[in-house]
Amino acid sequence: MNPLLKKFKAAPFSKIDNEHYLPAFKDLIERTKKEIDAIVRNNETPNFHNTIEALERTGEQLNLVSGIFFNLNSAETNDEIQRIAQEVSPLLTNFKNDLLLNEALFKKVKAVHSIKDKLDLSPEQHMLLDKQYKGFARNGANLSEIDKLKLREIDAELSKLTLKFGENVLAETNAYEMHLTAEEELNGLPEGAKEAAAHIAEDRGKDGWMITLDYPSYIPFMKYAENRELRKILSLAFGSRAFKDNEYNNEANVLRVANLRHQRAQLLGYDSHAHFVLEERMAETPQKVTSFLNELMEKAKPAALREFHELEQFAKELDGIDKLQKWDSAYYAEKLKQKLFDLDDEILKPYFELEKVISGVFSVANKLYGLNFTETDEVDVYHKEVKTYNVTDADGAFVSLFYADFHPRPGKRNGAWMTSYRSQQIKDEVNERPHISIVCNFTKPTASKPSLLTFNEVTTLFHEFGHALHGMLANTTYSGLSGTNVFWDFVELPSQILENWCYEKETLALFAKHYKTDEIIPMEYVEKIKESFTFHEGMQTLRQLSFGLLDMAWHGADPSGIQNVKAFESKVFETTRLYPDTPETCMSTSFSHIFQGGYSAGYYSYKWAEVLDADAFEYFKKEGIFNKTVATRFRDYVLSRGGTQDPMELYVKFRGQKPNPDALLKRAGLLKN
Numbered sequence: 001m002n003p004l005l006k007k008f009k010a011a012p013f014s015k016i017d018n019e020h021y022l023p024a025f026k027d028l029i030e031r032t033k034k035e036i037d038a039i040v041r042n043n044e045t046p047n048f049h050n051t052i053e054a055l056e057r058t059g060e061q062l063n064l065v066s067g068i069f070f071n072l073n074s075a076e077t078n079d080e081i082q083r084i085a086q087e088v089s090p091l092l093t094n095f096k097n098d099l100l101l102n103e104a105l106f107k108k109v110k111a112v113h114s115i116k117d118k119l120d121l122s123p124e125q126h127m128l129l130d131k132q133y134k135g136f137a138r139n140g141a142n143l144s145e146i147d148k149l150k151l152r153e154i155d156a157e158l159s160k161l162t163l164k165f166g167e168n169v170l171a172e173t174n175a176y177e178m179h180l181t182a183e184e185e186l187n188g189l190p191e192g193a194k195e196a197a198a199h200i201a202e203d204r205g206k207d208g209w210m211i212t213l214d215y216p217s218y219i220p221f222m223k224y225a226e227n228r229e230l231r232k233i234l235s236l237a238f239g240s241r242a243f244k245d246n247e248y249n250n251e252a253n254v255l256r257v258a259n260l261r262h263q264r265a266q267l268l269g270y271d272s273h274a275h276f277v278l279e280e281r282m283a284e285t286p287q288k289v290t291s292f293l294n295e296l297m298e299k300a301k302p303a304a305l306r307e308f309h310e311l312e313q314f315a316k317e318l319d320g321i322d323k324l325q326k327w328d329s330a331y332y333a334e335k336l337k338q339k340l341f342d343l344d345d346e347i348l349k350p351y352f353e354l355e356k357v358i359s360g361v362f363s364v365a366n367k368l369y370g371l372n373f374t375e376t377d378e379v380d381v382y383h384k385e386v387k388t389y390n391v392t393d394a395d396g397a398f399v400s401l402f403y404a405d406f407h408p409r410p411g412k413r414n415g416a417w418m419t420s421y422r423s424q425q426i427k428d429e430v431n432e433r434p435h436i437s438i439v440c441n442f443t444k445p446t447a448s449k450p451s452l453l454t455f456n457e458v459t460t461l462f463h464e465f466g467h468a469l470h471g472m473l474a475n476t477t478y479s480g481l482s483g484t485n486v487f488w489d490f491v492e493l494p495s496q497i498l499e500n501w502c503y504e505k506e507t508l509a510l511f512a513k514h515y516k517t518d519e520i521i522p523m524e525y526v527e528k529i530k531e532s533f534t535f536h537e538g539m540q541t542l543r544q545l546s547f548g549l550l551d552m553a554w555h556g557a558d559p560s561g562i563q564n565v566k567a568f569e570s571k572v573f574e575t576t577r578l579y580p581d582t583p584e585t586c587m588s589t590s591f592s593h594i595f596q597g598g599y600s601a602g603y604y605s606y607k608w609a610e611v612l613d614a615d616a617f618e619y620f621k622k623e624g625i626f627n628k629t630v631a632t633r634f635r636d637y638v639l640s641r642g643g644t645q646d647p648m649e650l651y652v653k654f655r656g657q658k659p660n661p662d663a664l665l666k667r668a669g670l671l672k673n
């Protein structure tokens with residue numbers, strides 16, 4: 001008997017064999033189709049209950065099994081799982097496409113949507129109805145047959161082109177290598193980076209050292225290599241990816257993608273691709289995004305210029321550099337930072353023992369939301385390193401199951417993330433509590449040393465735990481609107497806000513204790529951490545904003561008149577440029593975030609989320625970082641509400657006012673109070 005086809009509470013990891021997945025997916029897709037057929041065949045007049053809610057409740061077991069399978073494919077994969085994923089993914093895509101093209105079903109959803117104001121719906125029900133209706137409409141369900149066909153053609157071409165865009169960037173990244181044979185050419189590089197470079201050379205059957213355009217090789221070289229000429233060569237190689245006169249050039253792809261996206265948006269009745277994307281974002285319109293970015297730019301620019309001149313001066317004094325270039329930026333910034341802060345990860349790490357940091361983050365959750373975490377070994381896990389906790393509230397009621405998987409293994413992808421095995425929902429008057437997980441890649445303990453974190457890893461843990469709280473404290477009726485199922489530019493608020501606690505004395509006193517002596521981290525270190533946090537924030541901000549403005553320039557208006565990618569981009573960068581432009585480089589041709597990935601008309605959201613978290617944390621700071629009233633408001637209006645209401649409305653309910661960017665500027669040291 002297939003354990004994935006039985007009802008289960010916690011994921012039955014130890015009972016699952018790889019051969020269970022494919023038959024389970026096939027079976028569950030068929031089951032879900034039958035559930036959908038039953039909705040379509042229902043003879044009653046379509047209403048919220050028999051159509052919208054019924055549709056929301058379909059495929060429950062399929063969702064649970066997908067959750068298990070795709071989470072494992074990230075956290076504990078192998079060739080077999082990857083092979084199954086290749087088979088399963090098209091099944092799920094086809095199923096989803098069939099659903100969105102199901103005209104009989106759409107007719108019913110549309111019928112309910114057209115009378116939505118006459119129905120007595122709660123705000124959450126309104127959101128669900130809108131979300132479902134838009135899911136169809138934004139996919140062309142309202143179009144004529146001819147236009148539907150056009151839309152499919154555009155979509156097919158877009159998916160090919162964006163794939164090709166990424167392949168070109170990858171090919172160009174992989175095609176380049178800088179072979180060095182004299183050791184002095186690597187002067188300045190830390191031992192680890194040198195060893196890595198020797199390793200790459202050895203792998204490629206060469207002697208000496210090899211630098212590539214992969215980040216782990218590229219970044220340390222730009223930061224540390226004393227040889228300015230080599231930094232220039234490498235920097236230009238990086239910046240000219242997919243912009244050279246060869247088969248991997250992306251200029252035509254960029255223009256075609258921008259134009260197809262615009263045509264697609266127009267076909268669906270939107271002014272531009274950005275209008276289409278932002279309809280389902282907190283930012284709402286391209287005008288709001290652009291003025292948001294420009295307003296921040298006006299305020300960040302003086303600081304950026306100040307920092308830039310300071311860096312110029314520093315490079316001149318140190319090495320007699322006359323004109324600071326792009327390939328000097330990381331190098332002199334690193335040197336200046338060392339001079340100003342002298343803050344080494346190795347000095348801080350003994351104060352951040354993983355076990356203590358974990359109990360620290362649990363204490364924060366306890367002080368803010370009254371949560372208690374009790375480790376249990378009664379929950380099935382997919383690897384013996386995974387820890388599980390029962391989470392209860394101040395009254396002892398069960399809140400969530402929490403999985404934590406901290407250390408790297410072969411088969412786990414890089415980075416850190418939060419995920420869930422079961423979303424919270426209220427069904428048949430039962431509040432089904434969620435099963436939430438975080439996965440990280442922190443150094444493993446050894447026989448002689450516990451796992452000691454860098455400060456960056458500490459903030460990463462708080463970040464992912466912030467997402468986890470969003471999942472754990474969810475309290476909504478429908479799982480599709482529960483927890484982190486919110487608009488894209490709102491989802492980082494709960495995670496980023498929690499990072500702020502890491503910089504506070506009160507919090508650090510809870511857990512930043514030397515692993516040998518138990519001594520609390522010295523205040524001078526804390527001050528340095530804070531100061532180094534705002535180092536070159538003006539320039540960093542300007543850089544982020546310039547990417548956001550470029551994204552909006554490509555997607556916020558009709559691009560059909562654009563002839564030359566580089567010329568267009570140079571014009572956009574005019575107001576944010578610090579370093580001299582180089583004619584042989586282009587950002588757009590390798591801007592994978594927006595031309596390959598899903599960040600088109602969305603790059604602004606990094607800064608948007610920072611504005612939200614800084615503004616929200618300022619409220620905590622004012623009332624006390626563990627103030628119960630503020631914490632309760634944050635839980636009641638943000639963490640527990642998921643996507644059940646418009647995020648701006650929720651935010652204003654919590655904060656009492658709209659977010660003000662000044663809090664971010666103050667935190668970044670760009671605005672003196």
Ligand SMILES: [Zn+2]
Nearest residue numbers: 463467492495
């Ligand atoms: Zn995040």
